[in-house]
Amino acid sequence: MTLVHPASFESASDDTAVENTIVNVENTEAEKAPEGPTFGQLGLPQLLVTALERRGIHRPFAIQTSALPDALAGRDVLGKAATGSGKTLAFGLPLLARIGAEVKQGRRAPRGLVLVPTRELAQQVHDNLAPLGQATGVQLATVYGGAPMDRQIQQLRRGVDVIIATPGRLQDLINQGEATLAEVVITVLDEADFMADLGFLPVVKELLDQTARDAQRLLFSATLDGEVDSLVRRYLKDPARHEVKRAGDDAPPAEHLAFSLAFRDKLQVATELASRPGRTIIFARTQLGVDRLAENLKAAGIRAEAIHGGLPQSARKRALEEFTDARSPVLVATDVAARGIHVDDVSLVLHYDPPADAKTYLHRSGRTARAGAAGVVVSLLLPDQVGQSKRRFRTAKVDPQIDRIRPSDQVILDLVASGVPVEPKERTQRDMRRGGGGPGGRPRRDGDRPGGHRGGPRRSSGERPRGERSSGERSYGERSSGGGSYGERGSRSGGRPGGRPSRYGS
Numbered sequence: 001m002t003l004v005h006p007a008s009f010e011s012a013s014d015d016t017a018v019e020n021t022i023v024n025v026e027n028t029e030a031e032k033a034p035e036g037p038t039f040g041q042l043g044l045p046q047l048l049v050t051a052l053e054r055r056g057i058h059r060p061f062a063i064q065t066s067a068l069p070d071a072l073a074g075r076d077v078l079g080k081a082a083t084g085s086g087k088t089l090a091f092g093l094p095l096l097a098r099i100g101a102e103v104k105q106g107r108r109a110p111r112g113l114v115l116v117p118t119r120e121l122a123q124q125v126h127d128n129l130a131p132l133g134q135a136t137g138v139q140l141a142t143v144y145g146g147a148p149m150d151r152q153i154q155q156l157r158r159g160v161d162v163i164i165a166t167p168g169r170l171q172d173l174i175n176q177g178e179a180t181l182a183e184v185v186i187t188v189l190d191e192a193d194f195m196a197d198l199g200f201l202p203v204v205k206e207l208l209d210q211t212a213r214d215a216q217r218l219l220f221s222a223t224l225d226g227e228v229d230s231l232v233r234r235y236l237k238d239p240a241r242h243e244v245k246r247a248g249d250d251a252p253p254a255e256h257l258a259f260s261l262a263f264r265d266k267l268q269v270a271t272e273l274a275s276r277p278g279r280t281i282i283f284a285r286t287q288l289g290v291d292r293l294a295e296n297l298k299a300a301g302i303r304a305e306a307i308h309g310g311l312p313q314s315a316r317k318r319a320l321e322e323f324t325d326a327r328s329p330v331l332v333a334t335d336v337a338a339r340g341i342h343v344d345d346v347s348l349v350l351h352y353d354p355p356a357d358a359k360t361y362l363h364r365s366g367r368t369a370r371a372g373a374a375g376v377v378v379s380l381l382l383p384d385q386v387g388q389s390k391r392r393f394r395t396a397k398v399d400p401q402i403d404r405i406r407p408s409d410q411v412i413l414d415l416v417a418s419g420v421p422v423e424p425k426e427r428t429q430r431d432m433r434r435g436g437g438g439p440g441g442r443p444r445r446d447g448d449r450p451g452g453h454r455g456g457p458r459r460s461s462g463e464r465p466r467g468e469r470s471s472g473e474r475s476y477g478e479r480s481s482g483g484g485s486y487g488e489r490g491s492r493s494g495g496r497p498g499g500r501p502s503r504y505g506s
Helices: 046-054 062-072 087-100 119-136 149-158 167-175 192-197 201-209 228-235 263-274 287-299 313-324 358-365 383-396 410-417 429-434
Strands: 019-025 077-080 112-115 140-143 162-165 186-190 216-221 240-246 255-260 279-283 304-307 330-333 346-351 376-381 402-404
Touching: 046 087, 046 119, 062 077, 062 087, 062 240, 077 087, 087 112, 087 119, 087 162, 087 186, 087 216, 112 201, 119 140, 119 162, 119 313, 140 149, 140 167, 149 167, 162 167, 167 201, 186 192, 192 201, 192 216, 192 228, 201 228, 216 228, 255 383, 263 279, 263 287, 263 346, 263 376, 263 410, 287 304, 287 330, 304 313, 313 330, 346 358, 358 383, 376 383, 383 402
Parallel strands: 019 240, 077 216, 077 240, 112 162, 112 186, 140 162, 186 216, 255 376, 255 402, 279 330, 279 346, 304 330, 346 376
Antiparallel strands: none
16 A cells, blocks of 8 residues: 555535545555554554454554544544445444443443444444444444334433434434433444435434534545535534545446347346356346346246345345345345445346436446456446436446347357356354344344335336336335424424433433
């Protein structure tokens, strides 16, 4: 890795002082086998260093090496790095070090807060940090929609040190007097740009307003653009910016292909590509489209699982476990899986339905070609989608040739033949008892979401009328059913429905 001269933060205003450290990682091997200072040399407490070593983690990755000294010193930090580059420990270690320096017992309000956009990411952050928290006496709890609120309330009443939460559910609990942010001294925003894309920025600001003005804030994301800049200007004080760049970060290091085809051939071509050996993620536009496509693939003898925001949490958990363990090597998903779900060895990403924009295209495509592995990204385009897709490709800085195809054409057969099988893994009884958590970062069950899998006849998602969306597509499971819309709620500055007082006396 090479340290280069500081560069300006292009989205920061002139009146925002930002220190910039950019680390160029010249090849992926640098991330796989990091060199340089140890965690102890970066200032991490020995208790955490020992806990990391017990998990086989001996040296920090580039983003951790860059950001840890400033974060451990109490500075606000902006961290920018691609998914899978070690952001969770880059913000999690300073969080645990600060909270663990003064461990409290019994009933207590949280002093640390991690805000994330999706329930899967919340659980993955928890699974990565919980063993380290246990070693330092720091109690962590997850709070997100789609899981029983009563169970989360019980955890909070017993006392926790750090909450890892999606914005909507956390605000619901605060409104009910079951949570308070009055004692939070360090706040983390993970994937803040994605939360802005999902429309969560207003409630994120309301939550941050409830923390102390002098609280430390760490903002980490794969991108730092758009509305995230308003968070930086309003909430971060003299932030240090740390960025990890790799060759090809502007476009995923994968082979990008695009095919134009007739509507009647779309499902057949997708079925042929889904039969390719290895892990495949297929993205469809709507929840109903995902369900129908997964059912069609199963009917064709392909082991496929569906995942989207309308499924119960137990179904999403099972789908991810089946896909992670390669027992079902095909995952059909809405864009909920484009961010925050980290599964290595995905060799093919198939855009069954084109994404809404270039940014979503890149995030979807980034599920393959990870950690130096090869990967292929394929877009299936109806004739009237070709023009818009070309503009999207140019914005994403990729330039695939768009070929007209039909089922069983040689280019499709060659793609299928180039796949490499992945050996399925059987889950041990210990893994089952732990609910899937562990080194692989698999989500664990925190309860089921009301509702369930949508049935329907087996037909391609392309048969839906154009522009039709299935209900709840934007929710991603972050909002509880009883919360109402953000705009319908009253003041967030401490007011609660029915005037219920906080259980923490705030």
